[in-house]
Amino acid sequence: MILTSGLLGLLYVAFGLVLLQFVGVGLVPMLLIIVALAFFQYYTSDKLALAAAGAKVVSREEAPQLHDMVERLCAMADLPKPKVAIMDTPVPNAFATGRSPKHAAVCVTTGLWERLEPKEVEGVLAHELSHIANRDVLVMTVASFFAMLAALLTRFGLYAGMFGGFGGGNRDSNNNSVPIWLIVIVVSFVTYILSWVLIRTISRYREYSADRGSALITGAPEYLMSALQKISSQITLIPQRDLREVEGMNAFFIIPARVKEGVNELFMDHPPLEKRLAALERIAREMGRPVS
Amino acid sequence: MGLRDVLFGRKKLKDPARERLFAISTARITLESELDLKPAGAAGVCFKSLSAGEFVRAENELQQLLDAVASESGSKVERHTDEMGFEWFVVRDGDFEDLVTTVHLIANELQDRGFGPQLLAALFPFEGKFKEGRVYWIYGFKRGAFWPFVPTGTDQERDNAEELELKAKLEQELPIEQDLTRWFGLFNAPL
Numbered sequence: 166m167i168l169t170s171g172l173l174g175l176l177y178v179a180f181g182l183v184l185l186q187f188v189g190v191g192l193v194p195m196l197l198i199i200v201a202l203a204f205f206q207y208y209t210s211d212k213l214a215l216a217a218a219g220a221k222v223v224s225r226e227e228a229p230q231l232h233d234m235v236e237r238l239c240a241m242a243d244l245p246k247p248k249v250a251i252m253d254t255p256v257p258n259a260f261a262t263g264r265s266p267k268h269a270a271v272c273v274t275t276g277l278w279e280r281l282e283p284k285e286v287e288g289v290l291a292h293e294l295s296h297i298a299n300r301d302v303l304v305m306t307v308a309s310f311f312a313m314l315a316a317l318l319t320r321f322g323l324y325a326g327m328f329g330g331f332g333g334g335n336r337d338s339n340n341n342s343v344p345i346w347l348i349v350i351v352v353s354f355v356t357y358i359l360s361w362v363l364i365r366t367i368s369r370y371r372e373y374s375a376d377r378g379s380a381l382i383t384g385a386p387e388y389l390m391s392a393l394q395k396i397s398s399q400i401t402l403i404p405q406r407d408l409r410e411v412e413g414m415n416a417f418f419i420i421p422a423r424v425k426e427g428v429n430e431l432f433m434d435h436p437p438l439e440k441r442l443a444a445l446e447r448i449a450r451e452m453g454r455p456v457s
Numbered sequence: 458m459g460l461r462d463v464l465f466g467r468k469k470l471k472d473p474a475r476e477r478l479f480a481i482s483t484a485r486i487t488l489e490s491e492l493d494l495k496p497a498g499a500a501g502v503c504f505k506s507l508s509a510g511e512f513v514r515a516e517n518e519l520q521q522l523l524d525a526v527a528s529e530s531g532s533k534v535e536r537h538t539d540e541m542g543f544e545w546f547v548v549r550d551g552d553f554e555d556l557v558t559t560v561h562l563i564a565n566e567l568q569d570r571g572f573g574p575q576l577l578a579a580l581f582p583f584e585g586k587f588k589e590g591r592v593y594w595i596y597g598f599k600r601g602a603f604w605p606f607v608p609t610g611t612d613q614e615r616d617n618a619e620e621l622e623l624k625a626k627l628e629q630e631l632p633i634e635q636d637l638t639r640w641f642g643l644f645n646a647p648l
Binding site (some may be wrong): 180255256399400402403404406407408409410411 | 503539541543577578587595597612614615617618620621637638639640642643644
């Protein structure tokens with residue numbers, strides 16, 4: 166995960182440099198591109214995330230119990246009802262997405278629905294609805310936008326410092342251009358890593374808030390606690406199906422079964438389980454709920 | 458699968474991985490001394506039934522195979538078709554080493570006769586002195602690894618906790634499938 170993100174950062178820096186150096190895009194168009202990208206990400210976040218995960222929006226007829234549950238929780242949380250989606254994978258997980266409560270979606274995996282008790286699913290759904298209520302997509306988009314901006318400005322600052330201006334036409338005396346390139350890349354990369362750490366910190370804080378939100382909506386944090394324990398335990402990975410049923414089926418899947426590794430990564434920006442459980446336990450005590 | 462096969466979408470059924478079947482004969486000692494689990498005196502080899510076109514040829518080949526195995530080993534071998542349409546060779550032998558050898562022999566014969574890609578799994582049941590029901594080790598030929606399987610007896614339920622315990626206990630001795638999402642069960646095997 167760290168490696169992937171680092172590489173992504175490197176790619177991003179390289180992309181920026183190429184735009185800047187060879188295409189000759191100025192600071193203002195560059196900023197416009199970044200802003201446009203951020204807006205695109207923000208406005209399409211619900212569809213983008215669902216499509217990326219291979220989730221399918223389901224109607225009330227297809228999943229009446231799930232819809233009932235979401236409606237009850239939305240009534241409690243005073244939220245408009247989001248789109249409800251299901252993702253067909255045995256790994257228990259859930260996520261929420263969407264730029265505002267009115268344009269939101271919650272998604273649960275079939276694994277979550279099958280492995281968890283209804284009360285536990287409710288705890289998880291309430292956690293996701295809290296993300297929607299807290300407008301976490303907005304917060305994270307803004308946070309990552311500033312990270313992108315920071316990286317970009319560092320690069321421009323260095324660039325301007327070396328060549329004395331934002332414009333092009335600076336290819337006259339560059340015998341020492343290789344070290345400059347190197348410095349530019351290193352500084353931008355460090356900036357990017359730092360903002361990435363900051364984003365993760367913010368993200369973790371939002372997770373604790375969503376856990377607290379779930380506790381308040383359901384009034385029973387102990388179910389979210391047991392759901393978290395179940396989800397993170399190895400047991401839920403063991404399939405319930407027969408070898409003979411699945412033999413040869415992978416060939417017919419449009420998306421290969423490896424996708425589930427990506428699903429696991431949804432959990433990577435979350436705080437460690439023990440800390441979340443401890444925080445939930447405190448909340449449970451404040452609420453006077455039984456703690457095992 | 459090479460790049461060319463990916464480009465042209467020519468996915469082939471995978472041939473069995475390198476044979477690591479014999480690891481179970483040493484693991485048996487740990488199973489008995491630490492977990493009180495004894496071999497149930499039988500084992501099964503499961504493979505996919507064939508398309509109708511190949512059926513006649515396969516029928517002859519399999520009968521020959523059965524005879525060959527019978528003459529080479531002292532184990533009793535039967536053939537079954539289960540309710541899911543899969544073929545089984547069930548081996549019965551009091552001696553565990555012989556049992557494993559015969560299973561290996563059957564797997565080899567199947568591969569020699571071109572049934573390698575259809576070879577699914579070998580199943581080794583164990584019985585406990587103090588518990589009801591059986592504990593199984595499944596050997597996936599394609600993965601070349603073992604995984605535990607403990608059905609509870611009701612429906613398609615299994616005792617995941619005990620399975621993970623078995624994994625922890627035998628990690629050192631058996632090549633255990635590390636990807637838990639591949640621990641598929643074999644319910645109602647004709648053993």
